[in-house]
């Protein structure tokens with residue numbers, strides 16, 4: 692298990708014990724933009740996946756943390772929700788199908804930069820024409836590093852996401868600082884929500 696996944700497994704254990712399944716601020720922002728079939732890559736406890744499925748979306752939710760995958764499988768089963776939950780490591784993930792909405796919140800920074808850039812291209816490739824992509828990453832300026840493997844992480848430059856989605860329609864883009872759970876440290880996030888050019892196929 693790598694350090695990031697170990698970090699989140701411990702955090703998820705605490706949240707599961709406390710029944711804390713609140714949508715985070717990024718998930719809340721993305722939810723109203725979702726359309727059609729949804730992929731949540733790096734879903735964590737799957738709060739967005741559950742909320743999307745409850746709104747009628749067919750959802751695929753993937754993560755490399757067994758604890759998160761098992762807990763989401765249990766919650767989806769208990770609610771009879773149409774969520775396909777699976778284990779996947781971003782390091783060797785590639786898109787095998789396409790979706791109307793692809794979301795990756797807080798994931799790409801947990802691999803090295805060449806892998807993160809490759810994965811970003813795969814994420815974009817998995818969005819159908821007219822579909823929506825939402826990506827959130829920690830970027831340069833972040834000083835809270837506790838959850839990172841020393842050699843396996845990546846902090847994009849601030850404008851990296853906007854540049855990558857230059858030929859898409861920008862729906863939302865923000866750079867935001869949040870206090871970290873370590874005095875004096877911050878987490879700086881870039882978040883983009885963008886629509887792929889082209890008309891959505893009628894289904």
Ligand SMILES: C[S@@+](CC[C@H](N)C(=O)[O-])C[C@H]1O[C@@H](n2cnc3c(N)ncnc32)[C@H](O)[C@@H]1O
Nearest residue numbers: 699733734735754755756779780781796797801
């Ligand atoms: C910051 S959490 C975000 C979870 C969720 N998207 C959210 O917004 O609450 C990061 C997630 O990335 C997952 N993760 C870290 N490295 C990964 C990797 N190499 N492949 C797949 N998932 C990974 C962790 O297990 C964790 O669930």
